[in-house]
Amino acid sequence: MAEQNGIIQLKNIDVTFHNEGKTIEAVKDVSIDVKKGDVFGVIGYSGAGKSTLVRVINLLQQPTAGSVIVNNQNMLELSQKDLRKARRNIGMIFQHFNLMNSLTVYGNVDFPLRDSGLSKAERKQKIDRLLDIVGLADRANNYPSQLSGGQKQRVAIARALANDPEILISDEATSALDPKTTTEILDLLGRLNKELGITIVIITHEMDAIKQICNRVSVMENGRVIEEGDLLSIFGQPKQQLTKDFVNTSTHIGSVLDEIRDSGIVDKLSGRLIELNYIGDSTNEPIVVELYKRFQVEANILFSNIERLQNTTVGIMLFALTGDDDKVEEAIKYLDSLKVNVKEIDLKKEGK
């Protein structure tokens, strides 16, 4: 029973704000179902309603309509006291870390443990272990102002883990960090998911963050979820324009196309421009050689990006195909017959 139902089930959530006569619908009819052990990503630009949505999970934000079931508990029916208890099972980290400046690193991690009923010695043992997990054992007596952004987020993660939560919510936790630190923090989150089995909900505006650790993704725009699926399908076969934009930014094909267009190569390019997307082992076939052998079509690779996502290869390639017109046509048909997505790009037409 518990296994079938998601650990977090939001159904038909609406959040509407009334401010000085204006009505703002921050979240509109959103349903998400996060399974135990998921690393669930919610991606969208700022103002899309992501932060509001995840705050509904622990009821920091009361929904205007909809139901909130976390761990088979109807959160909206809980008393204040039970709600506070339920919140201890949901750790949360934030973009700006939100640490207590008046407490040391040790004190910040101890902060949620004060009501845990553990003895001082037990707490110390636990805090030492948590600081060890996040790699800050030697910083216990420092104050937050003496730490870097990445270190502060590690402290915040240790604090969020103090009550052994089953769920961790990350609200743009890497958005204020540099790329290297971002990767480190995401690695840490991924490790927590694997080693401790914590279900993680990440909200971000960076596809790279999603790509690095999520297995499922929701794309939000204007308060709605416009696309949802597992990482591979979102990444390999994005349907909505916004999702495509996020993927293109991440694979850099967007900027490559811009460059090709702007540099004037377009005019010199003979042949047809083909974009290939594939998931899995289609790569193993030597496509370029095959095209020449079968159709005497030359495939000039302009760009290629191949990544491993969840142990599966996801690739994107940009070819210019030259040869006899009908042969090129045949070649494209052949590509279509493979397990790849073929898209012809007409840069001159798109001209944007």
Next chain:
Amino acid sequence: MAGLVNKFLPNVVANWEGDNGFVTAIWQTLYMTFVSALFAGIIGIILGILLVVTAKDGITPHKNFYYWLDKLVNLFRSIPFIILLAVIGPFTKLIVGQTIGPTGALVPLVIGTAPFFARQVQLALVEVDPGVIEAAEAIGLSPMKIIFRVYLREGLPELIRSGTLTIISLIGLTAMAGAVGGGGLGNMAISVGYQRFENDVTIVSMLFILVLVFIIQGLGDFAVRKLEH
């Protein structure tokens, strides 16, 4: 040395001891300052916290309560202290049984200072990072625990700064209360020094008050430096 003091400060020496002397006056000023600071501090902190937590974006918003408390604090802050002293005479008598002397000055001092301090407390506490408050809510802390463990803890340096400022302005008020019958250094400066043309008494009274102010300021600054990280 003693000769010099006798020569330049004859009236100070003459008025040093006894019921109306400097030693008594200093004690009275200290008594008025710290006893009323204690009560005004407690009342001000409670009111200031209520203002912060019941405000629109506070942790337990309460529109009507906030509205009236806010107005009440403003009202009492607007009454000039010297008028307050006279107006609340009967109330003072009810509470402490007398309207003159240092004890009679306590009630108006507390009522004159508490709303001012409440505002200072409010300003200090709204400065506490809302993100930290949200984190505490996410951790599952009750509003009471958020007040004690987050607001008062994170806002402590700023509270001490406001407290220092409030005590210093309170010393000013004790001088005023003293002049209308409260005793202390204010009384010394006005009814002995000024009205009997004993200028050395006025000046020495002022110097004692200045020393007191400097000590309070120094202690406040020291505490803030110790607490800020």
